[in-house]
Amino acid sequence: MSKVKITDIAERSGVSMTTVSRYFNHPELISQTTQDKIKTAIKELNYQQDNLARILVTGESNLVGVIFPHLHLSFYTELLNQLIKYGKEKGYNLIVYTSNDSREEELQLIQNLISYRIKGLILLSHLLSAQDIENLPVPVISIERVGGNFKQINNDNFTGGKLAANLLIRNNCEVFIHINNDFREDWPSFKRILGFEYEVKDLCYERFIENDLTDPYLPKATEAMNKLVQHITTKYTGKKIGVFCSNDDIASLFERQCLKNNIDIPNTIELIGYDNSPASNYAVHPITSIDQNISLMAQIAIQSLENYIPYESMVPASLIEKETTC
Structure with missing residues (x-):
């Protein structure tokens, strides 16, 4: 079967070749x-657009680069699902990489993506400096990082932390615990710690930073969390404990270790995660979580490819109560 050409589409739909070209490149002009006529002709002829030819002719592509530091957190996988969903609606094809928390690898991946003449880059790591990003020859949309003259999409982390603390206070918790895998003041997520601590600063409060929790699905994370659960419950025996974890995956690990140690959630310990990702719903007891509105973050990122303006979009945080608080 011979390859379908633009002339075939024009003839079948009864329009000029120029009009067909506009349909592919600037449909808003027709x-x-x-x-609808052209779309019908394309379907009847089973036409497949040559994206490489389109790039060579127009200098533009429908390819979008996405770089995650890794994909073991439920927030990242759900965000990827939403980016694919909204990207598909706009006709974009995503090229997805993970940099494995390596700056050198990330720089190489970016060069690979640039060689594909990507329309833009959606970046979720903190490995590159603001100047590194500003020097890139493509529009960059960052999610959950601050600083720099490029598009940024962040959750209202400070409010999210306050929402978590206030719920635990209202529920008459006597001890307040925050568990995190890292503590970096230049990350937007640091503000969720500040928001939480702002509300509990005059109460019985303790913060635990455990790097082994970075990947909550590794054996060393399970071991570290088990020790942490035993330490907390031993130190605060007889008191109602409110625990706020930096993400849903860590919260889910905390819940599992509590159950293994026969600790009653939510009557002995109340638990709140962050992200409202699928991990919070798949837990044995669905975990109360701060909703980042992942879907809206993805929608803004895809929309920003068409109307790129280097400013910060702040996505509201909201509290989603489930079965680990009462």
Whole structure:
């Protein structure tokens, strides 16, 4: 079967080749009726657009680069699902990489993506400096990082931390615990710690930073969390404890270790995660969580590819109560 050409589409739909070209490159310049005619002809002819040819002719592509530091957190995998969903609606194809928390690897991946003439880059790591990003020859949309003259999409982490603390206070917790895998003041997520501590600063409060929890699905994370659960419950025996974890995956690990140690959630310990990712729903007892509105973050990121303006979009945080608080 011979390859379908633009001339075939024009002939079948009864329009000029120029109009067909506009349909592919600037559909907003032609009427909806004409678009429908061309769309029907494309379907009938089973036409497959040559994306490489389109790039060579227009200098533009429908390819979008996405770089995650890793994909073991439920927040990242759900965000990827949402980016694919909204990208598909806009006709974008995503090229997805993980940099494995390596700056050198990330720089190489970016060069690979640039060689594909990507329309833009969605970046979720903190490995590159603001200047590194500003020097890139493509529009960059960052998610959950601050600083720099490029598009940034962040959750209202400070409010999220306050929401978690206030719920635990209202529920008459006597001890307040925050568990995190890292503590970096230049990360937006640091503000969720500040928001939580702002509300509990005059109460019985303790913060635990454990790097082994970075990947909550590794054996060393399980071991570290088991020790932490035993330490907390031994130190605060007889008191109602409120625990706020930096993400849902760590919260889920905390819950599992509590159950293994026959600790009653939520009557002895109340638990709140962050992200409202699928991990919070798949837990044995669905975990109360601060919703980042992952879907809205992805939607803003995809929309920003068309209307790129280097400013920060702040996505509201909200509290989603489930079965680990009462």
